[in-house]
């Protein structure tokens with residue numbers, strides 16, 4: 001019986017597991033993750049403003065694995081490195097015939113952002129939620145005159161967090177007391193100029209402050225930009241992505257620290273990579289942005305190639321595609337851009353909710369208790 005290990009139970013790892021389980025081969029599948037839960041980080045913008053609880057953005061990996069595959073086992077351990085066909089973790093050493101690496105990324109936080117928190121780490125997202133709630137409560141109790149929340153990073157995740165906070169503040173009529181400022185050298189570079197302008201107009205109407213510039217330094221609770229100083233009470237970093245120490249330890253080819261795969265998603269003969277931890281490309285070689293949809297597609301494609309290898313069939317070239325972008329813009333507002341289609345407002349919000357539920361509900365149903 002062949003043993004396949006998937007390391008990382010995020011979007012890519014779960015899809016790889018589902019694909020392998022469906023193949024009904026005589027396999028032993030181990031899913032290894034340093035956390036005991038799958039974190040639905042695409043909905044963290046709802047969590048930090050307390051619209052969602054922990055229950056809504058996490059799934060027990062142990063229960064999920066039991067629901068997905070009879071021949072699959074979950075192991076709560078942290079991978080350190082790989083040596084030939086052995087995965088070395090903190091608590092144990094596991095041999096494999098095939099390995100799929102899907103350990104995602106961490107927020108790239110230069111030293112000046114040491115006091116900033118980020119949502120990619122659920123523990124830090126929980127601190128953001130608590131500090132945000134406390135800040136809002138102190139304003140409701142009239143214990144504070146004015147406060148500022150600073151979000152560093154103008155990509156879609158920074159914008160989603162900032163917009164949801166601003167909307168929450170507006171709903172409580174605290175917008176003259178609490179401001180939310182997004183500071184970035186670039187805003188929404190994933191969108192074309194027309195969509196970007198539309199989003200920036202919507203965010204302006206919401207009352208969000210957008211500062212397009214580089215941060216010179218941060219000292220204590222003061223951010224220095226150009227000729228201006230911004231005092232902040234809560235800092236959120238959405239400052240790009242970096243690989244974690246496991247990926248850094250691996251002896252495979254990398255580009256800017258991210259794994260480089262071949263067109264079959266292999267980093268070596270029997271080791272595949274999926275999701276944000278690797279450079280993902282479309283079939284024309286164009287680099288794709290790190291998103292859950294690409295992580296899912298690559299998880300499926302990597303697992304299919306493991307199956308082909310086991311069956312001694314030719315591997316299939318991966319054909320990864322971005323189908324569109326959906327960005328939450330606070331409250332019941334969002335923008336969806338899919339090919340030539342672009343729409344915003346409540347319809348886009350409903351579309352985004354549908355995409356999120358299409359992912360989450362089937363997984364929730366698979367959790368075995």
Ligand SMILES: Cc1cc2nc3c(=O)[nH]c(=O)nc-3n(C[C@H](O)[C@H](O)[C@H](O)COP(=O)(O)OP(=O)(O)OC[C@H]3O[C@@H](n4cnc5c(N)ncnc54)[C@H](O)[C@@H]3O)c2cc1C
Pocket residue numbers: 007008009010011012013032033034035037038039041042043044045077078079080102103104105119120156157158160161244246274275276277290291292293294295326327
């Ligand atoms: C606020 C926000 C909003 C987003 N919105 C969207 C969106 O609307 N649409 C979209 O497509 N994408 C969105 N994304 C991006 C999306 O979340 C990521 O692209 C996706 O999570 C990548 O999936 P992954 O499987 O590669 O990694 P992850 O989902 O990060 O999973 C990695 C897993 O590996 C585990 N792990 C890490 N290191 C180790 C180790 N050494 N040993 C064992 N386990 C390990 C982690 O615990 C984790 O479970 C958003 C991201 C954020 C932060």
